[in-house]
Amino acid sequence: MTQAVRHDSMRARNLGVVLGEVRRSGPITRAALAEITGLTKTTVSKMVGDLIEAGMVAESGALRDGERGRPGTAVALSGRRVAALGLEINVDYLSACVVDLTLAVRLRYTQAVDNRRASPVETLSHLEELAHRAVEEARGEGLSIAGSTLAVPGPVDGGLVHAAPNLGWHDVRVSDLLGFPVELDNEANLAALGELWFGSVPGDFLHVSGEIGVGAGLVVGGTLFRGARGLAGELGHVVVSPDGPACRCGGRGCLEQYAGQDALLRAAGLAGVPELLAHLQAGERGSLEACQRAGQALGVALTSAVHLMDPGTIVLGGVFAPLFPWIRDPAHETMTSRLGVMRRAVPELTVSRLGGDAATLGAAGQVIHRVIANPWSHLATTRP
Amino acid sequence: MTQAVRHDSMRARNLGVVLGEVRRSGPITRAALAEITGLTKTTVSKMVGDLIEAGMVAESGALRDGERGRPGTAVALSGRRVAALGLEINVDYLSACVVDLTLAVRLRYTQAVDNRRASPVETLSHLEELAHRAVEEARGEGLSIAGSTLAVPGPVDGGLVHAAPNLGWHDVRVSDLLGFPVELDNEANLAALGELWFGSVPGDFLHVSGEIGVGAGLVVGGTLFRGARGLAGELGHVVVSPDGPACRCGGRGCLEQYAGQDALLRAAGLAGVPELLAHLQAGERGSLEACQRAGQALGVALTSAVHLMDPGTIVLGGVFAPLFPWIRDPAHETMTSRLGVMRRAVPELTVSRLGGDAATLGAAGQVIHRVIANPWSHLATTRP
Numbered sequence: 203m204t205q206a207v208r209h210d211s212m213r214a215r216n217l218g219v220v221l222g223e224v225r226r227s228g229p230i231t232r233a234a235l236a237e238i239t240g241l242t243k244t245t246v247s248k249m250v251g252d253l254i255e256a257g258m259v260a261e262s263g264a265l266r267d268g269e270r271g272r273p274g275t276a277v278a279l280s281g282r283r284v285a286a287l288g289l290e291i292n293v294d295y296l297s298a299c300v301v302d303l304t305l306a307v308r309l310r311y312t313q314a315v316d317n318r319r320a321s322p323v324e325t326l327s328h329l330e331e332l333a334h335r336a337v338e339e340a341r342g343e344g345l346s347i348a349g350s351t352l353a354v355p356g357p358v359d360g361g362l363v364h365a366a367p368n369l370g371w372h373d374v375r376v377s378d379l380l381g382f383p384v385e386l387d388n389e390a391n392l393a394a395l396g397e398l399w400f401g402s403v404p405g406d407f408l409h410v411s412g413e414i415g416v417g418a419g420l421v422v423g424g425t426l427f428r429g430a431r432g433l434a435g436e437l438g439h440v441v442v443s444p445d446g447p448a449c450r451c452g453g454r455g456c457l458e459q460y461a462g463q464d465a466l467l468r469a470a471g472l473a474g475v476p477e478l479l480a481h482l483q484a485g486e487r488g489s490l491e492a493c494q495r496a497g498q499a500l501g502v503a504l505t506s507a508v509h510l511m512d513p514g515t516i517v518l519g520g521v522f523a524p525l526f527p528w529i530r531d532p533a534h535e536t537m538t539s540r541l542g543v544m545r546r547a548v549p550e551l552t553v554s555r556l557g558g559d560a561a562t563l564g565a566a567g568q569v570i571h572r573v574i575a576n577p578w579s580h581l582a583t584t585r586p
Numbered sequence: 587m588t589q590a591v592r593h594d595s596m597r598a599r600n601l602g603v604v605l606g607e608v609r610r611s612g613p614i615t616r617a618a619l620a621e622i623t624g625l626t627k628t629t630v631s632k633m634v635g636d637l638i639e640a641g642m643v644a645e646s647g648a649l650r651d652g653e654r655g656r657p658g659t660a661v662a663l664s665g666r667r668v669a670a671l672g673l674e675i676n677v678d679y680l681s682a683c684v685v686d687l688t689l690a691v692r693l694r695y696t697q698a699v700d701n702r703r704a705s706p707v708e709t710l711s712h713l714e715e716l717a718h719r720a721v722e723e724a725r726g727e728g729l730s731i732a733g734s735t736l737a738v739p740g741p742v743d744g745g746l747v748h749a750a751p752n753l754g755w756h757d758v759r760v761s762d763l764l765g766f767p768v769e770l771d772n773e774a775n776l777a778a779l780g781e782l783w784f785g786s787v788p789g790d791f792l793h794v795s796g797e798i799g800v801g802a803g804l805v806v807g808g809t810l811f812r813g814a815r816g817l818a819g820e821l822g823h824v825v826v827s828p829d830g831p832a833c834r835c836g837g838r839g840c841l842e843q844y845a846g847q848d849a850l851l852r853a854a855g856l857a858g859v860p861e862l863l864a865h866l867q868a869g870e871r872g873s874l875e876a877c878q879r880a881g882q883a884l885g886v887a888l889t890s891a892v893h894l895m896d897p898g899t900i901v902l903g904g905v906f907a908p909l910f911p912w913i914r915d916p917a918h919e920t921m922t923s924r925l926g927v928m929r930r931a932v933p934e935l936t937v938s939r940l941g942g943d944a945a946t947l948g949a950a951g952q953v954i955h956r957v958i959a960n961p962w963s964h965l966a967t968t969r970p
Contacts, residue, residue: 357929364928364929364930365927365929406814422814428896429895432896433929434894435894437893439893439928441887441889442825451927451928452926453923502825502828505823506823506824506890506894509823510818510819510824510891510895511818512812512818513813514814514815539837540825541835543834544741544751544823544836545749546748
């Protein structure tokens with residue numbers, strides 16, 4: 203390493219330390235930053251200057267410094283310039299959102315499309331249009347997009363979607379088919395991170411994403427559990443009944459075949475979720491029974507998940523959020539009757555406030571968290 | 587904090603750093619230790635002196651120091667004085683082992699006892715006898731026991747076994763019933779740690795302990811995954827068939843009801859594992875079919891576990907180790923047919939070399955790892 207490279211890497215690390223502390227502490231003076239980080243006041247002032255110039259931090263008025271009593275000008279994270287694009291391809295919709303550096307949601311689009319009837323190229327071209335629209339509108343508000351993450355309903359390996367059986371995708375190299383750079387991640391993982399950063403549940407939970415597929419993301423101590431190859435959390439393919447109906451994954455009797463959106467609508471004899479909700483509210487028996495059975499199957503799969511993963515609480519999101527009043531009780535009763543002896547308490551079942559937006563928000567949030575952890579590489583790309 | 591306390595806590599930390607480095611590096615000179623740890627040579631020499639006096643480290647001959655070329659006397663971990671006691675209560679046996687500071691196994695006892703026919707007090711009094719025998723024999727070899735951990739077949743909360751349904755234990759406060767201090771942990775967790783420290787599988791695996799109960803411990807990146815409340819890994823109660831036979835846990839159709847040792851022997855119409863092995867080796871049909879069905883049930887439960895936890899490899903231990911030649915294929919075929927589409931590769935099924943000893947070894951290993959991480963508190967208790 204040359205002297206210059208070493209110096210840059212030290213500056214990069216310190217810049218991350220300073221910005222991280224600004225995020226944690228809220229409005230804070232340069233003097234307090236120097237004291238907390240152990241850096242000199244001169245170094246901190248220079249770095250804060252760079253961060254202000256990059257629009258990542260802004261002065262936020264005078265603040266009296268605790269013990270010393272000398273007022274200083276405080277700085278805080280600024281949401282006025284840097285933002286991130288979150289994208290999602292799911293089986294029956296596309297969505298996009300823009301989140302700024304303070305994690306404020308600046309815009310959100312969802313578009314219903316049946317992506318099963320489209321080729322990967324067509325779907326990705328629709329997504330590209332949606333992304334461009336979002337980026338243009340964000341630019342109109344003075345925002346500059348630092349990066350984007352795309353949530354897909356299947357396991358991901360670098361830029362490749364290995365298998366998204368509900369989309370009919372196999373080995374789709376998304377990075378080659380999109381006209382802009384994007385990070386890929388699994389929808390259920392990003393939904394769990396969305397719940398962690400934008401939701402109301404503290405740091406230990408299993409977030410269940412009910413869509414046409416059913417996925418889950420486990421957060422323990424504020425960290426997403428990904429397993430050895432990043433493929434953990436496929437709750438939708440947990441075996442509910444070993445000789446049950448065949449699933450697109452190649453297995454039989456997977457949870458998706460009982461509680462996935464399509465399976466549920468089929469059991470209720472209905473075409474869409476709004477119709478199902480209307481029937482449930484009207485107390486229509488077939489729909490109530492379909493939800494009862496889906497909730498029981500969910501309870502069986504969650505019993506296995508609780509025994510294996512020991513989550514703090516369980517948060518139901520996606521389509522399970524609007525359906526919560528009808529599936530909560532059968533799922534909870536099934537879990538209680540099966541888990542009661544082994545555990546003092548069965549994990550609580552709660553509902554996500556984010557519903558179907560969790561994955562798109564998590565996707566954007568992931569970019570913001572990376573920028574805050576490593577502002578130097580962001581500065582390097584935005585400088586002339 | 588007083589000056590003296592602060593100084594002690596700094597010494598304690600540094601002592602752990604020095605001993606940890608000795609363990610990692612093998613024979614190493616004091617000069618090299620000073621260079622790696624950043625401590626002064628005087629400090630390192632004083633600490634090495636204390637560790638030699640405590641019998642935790644010993645001089646191991648001259649070693650030439652890489653660049654400098656000046657030979658120095660190397661020190662290495664010593665197994666001659668400090669040791670740990672590992673204990674296990676399982677449904678049909680008790681066991682004890684003594685492991686020294688270098689993780690060499692110094693002695694091992696297993697005693698077949700049907701603990702279902704005994705009260706917790708009786709079982710713990712048997713265990714106490716076994717422990718005393720082990721400690722006496724270790725003393726005869728000049729070893730001093732730094733601590734002990736006890737593996738139990740059920741979830742643990744501090745000194746309390748909340749529920750070990752296969753033993754018939756509910757809320758047994760072991761710490762009050764044993765005449766010596768012991769740490770409690772779940773058998774499946776300790777077996778996974780035993781595999782990590784004493785086995786042959788690298789750092790990403792799910793270790794399955796087949797006993798009368800079936801448990802599992804997941805190791806990711808060399809760390810045991812415990813879940814939010816320390817209750818993760820209860821593979822034996824993963825639902826194989828939701829309407830299957832009732833289980834002692836309160837559920838139905840749990841894996842234990844198909845592949846636990848009792849269920850397997852019942853299906854084969856035999857009384858013990860040695861008999862079952864003899865029948866299998868003789869190609870007796872009923873026993874082969876019983877193993878086939880147990881292997882398939884294990885494959886269904888592992889399919890759910892792989893989808894949820896994404897382990898690197900799967901290591902079968904306990905009674906599944908001697909039965910491996912007969913249950914591996916049905917389990918692997920079941921997993922392959924169910925997991926194939928979603929995953930490029932199904933996790934490999936391997937056999938533990940430790941068999942039924944994994945938990946007892948993990949229990950002793952846990953004490954040794956704590957002593958090495960914090961030798962100061964060990965010195966404090968052994969000093970006059």
